Amino acid sequence: MYLLLVDDDGRLTRLLDHLLRQAGHTVDVAHDGRVAAALMAQGDYDLLVLDWMLPHEAGISLCQRARAEGFEGGILMLTARDALEDRLEGFAAGADDYLLKPFEPEELLARLEALGRRACRPLSQRCLQVGGWTLECDDRRVIHGERSVALTLREFQLLELLMRRAGHSVPRELIYERLWGRDQAVTDNALDATLRLLRRKLERVAARQPIETLRGLGYRFTDEA
Amino acid sequence: MYLLLVDDDGRLTRLLDHLLRQAGHTVDVAHDGRVAAALMAQGDYDLLVLDWMLPHEAGISLCQRARAEGFEGGILMLTARDALEDRLEGFAAGADDYLLKPFEPEELLARLEALGRRACRPLSQRCLQVGGWTLECDDRRVIHGERSVALTLREFQLLELLMRRAGHSVPRELIYERLWGRDQAVTDNALDATLRLLRRKLERVAARQPIETLRGLGYRFTDEA
DNA sequence: CCCAATGATTAAGGCAGCATTAAAAGCTTG
DNA sequence: CAAGCTTTTAATGCTGCCTTAATCATTGGG
Missing domain, CATH: 1.10.10.10 (Winged helix-like DNA-binding domain superfamily/Winged helix DNA-binding domain)
Incomplete structure (x- = not known):
């Protein structure tokens, strides 16, 4: 699987990067919205993992843009917020799943696997x-x-x-x-x-x-x- | 890639010039705002690297002018300042990225590569x-x-x-x-x-x-x- | 018309980037 | 833990690019 990890917390991304690579995936990392948007524009990812709060451009906005540009892979949002309206906003923007910080890395991996297995995306992937x-x-x-x-x-x-x-x-x-x-x-x-x-x-x-x-x-x- | 490097520190520009050329890029160097503005007016750069503090014309002003004149490439600002309002000012002026002095040359190269890869630049590039x-x-x-x-x-x-x-x-x-x-x-x-x-x-x-x-x-x- | 000066051409050497191979180091599995 | 496989390292060979040096051609001025 080919995925993009966007979070401004370097420690977290390093950890997840490491785990995901061990699981045999190919990973790109971005620490802010701007770089993420650039990578999304050219990369052809299967999955996006987006933090809600980001420098330059919020994860939710990235999510909307990705869908607007025809991105069909899975999107998982990370956030510290748990208010219901935020979740709804997230799903409305096109996210497939949600994870509240802090979380166990294993849970993220599991959810990503689930998203990846989902048949919702075209076979071309x-x-x-x-x-x-x-x-x-x-x-x-x-x-x-x-x-x-x-x-x-x-x-x-x-x-x-x-x-x-x-x-x-x-x-x-x-x-x-x-x-x-x-x-x-x-x-x-x-x-x-x-x-x-x-x-x-x-x-x-x-x-x-x-x-x-x-x-x-x-x-x-x-x-x- | 075709880039303009503007900094009044000759040692720094020589080093970066060298590294960037080694990476296969084409480099112009200016040591003050006046020369930089002249080069920008005629040159057709992909990327600008601008120091904040410059003789004759500040980097931030160069940045604004470049955007005003329709420059669409990447702009990276170098500065010793780290106050938040300055960063915001930089981004407002049209900068794409920021780097605080002192920095590792490798980091600058990495960021420039990232900026260069960005699909945001016109196909003409x-x-x-x-x-x-x-x-x-x-x-x-x-x-x-x-x-x-x-x-x-x-x-x-x-x-x-x-x-x-x-x-x-x-x-x-x-x-x-x-x-x-x-x-x-x-x-x-x-x-x-x-x-x-x-x-x-x-x-x-x-x-x-x-x-x-x-x-x-x-x-x-x-x-x- | 001849003579600098400027540019054109060619071949050759050095060097960097890439290819290849074998062997060591890690992993996985029974 | 031993066997078998994958991944990485180290050493060496090769190819093609860059630069040079030497020589040739062309242009414009005196």
Whole structure:
């Protein structure tokens, strides 16, 4: 799952970021409404976790905008408020779920899992398709023609990111940020190694390789079939 | 990315200039408000980094003017102040982000990257168009008619500069300053060599060459189609 | 018409970015 | 805890970009 976490409490986001990554998800973090809005505009998230109180733009407003812009994934709001009218306001803005601070991280994870499983969103979220390539998110497999291969977590995350940005270059730094997080200490060529494994698997499935290197720019997924 | 750095602290600007160039960006530096305003008037920047306190004209005033003149890129303010009303004033003037001195250079870079990635900027930033020529900034390509070529970093920077000033002559010194920086020791004909490579690539894409030499004046990009 | 001066061209070397491989370190599972 | 798999590291090789240096062409002035 591909999700955006918006809260100005750095300690909280670090903790949740960590837990969600451990659960195999891909996480972006924003600490204020402005950055969140920017990421939402370009990112293609499955789930949003929005704090109510935020610098620049309130979570509720972000929620409204997301729905207005056609966002179909799940939205979970975090808030210290518990007044009924606020909850109604939240649901009216398009939120799917609510969680009152303080909460147990496990509860958030559970609710997110539930939201993610919800069939309310289109199947496109569960299988990404670009040209002749299909990425099955449920069981981490790529399909091309008659063949298919199972991917490991890292391989899957990498391919998912590239396929979501298909046709555009994805810089290496962005990949690091998405797969390992900002503060994770990981060597430069962890990416190279993962890419090598991924490419090798894709070779077993198709003659034409879809991931091209743009020297100095990053990588790009393209399928010209 | 194409950015203007305004701060009267020469040591700071030199450091940031260096780091930003290493990250593949194109940088202009100004040390006071007057020079900055002049550069802003003619330059076509993606991002501004403005110090609050400046000789001649305050950063906040520059920020306001930029927005008043229709500047749509990102603006990041640097300041030693941290009072809330100042921040609000900054945002009211049109700033997108804030950074308190002293700061870690890495943080500034990260914030600039975030600002740059923002989809809020017009598409014109992502693809420059002059006549029949289109420059794709995302994957560093020029397109002309049905054909297109990939450019390297230097080729791209050079063409970007010329196309932004399309119709006007661009002196060689300006190109040196933009591509290599003031203090970078680089031989004269680094430019010639780069231009040669660029022209050769453009030949593969169109019969009519758009970059003309104005002896003693510089170069000019024109497209008469 | 010749001579600086300016720009054009070409080939070659150094270097940074990326690729590749093997092996070590972590995890998971029975 | 041992086996098997995934993830990360370290070391090394390779490719292509950038810059340089040397040489050639063109322009405008004396």
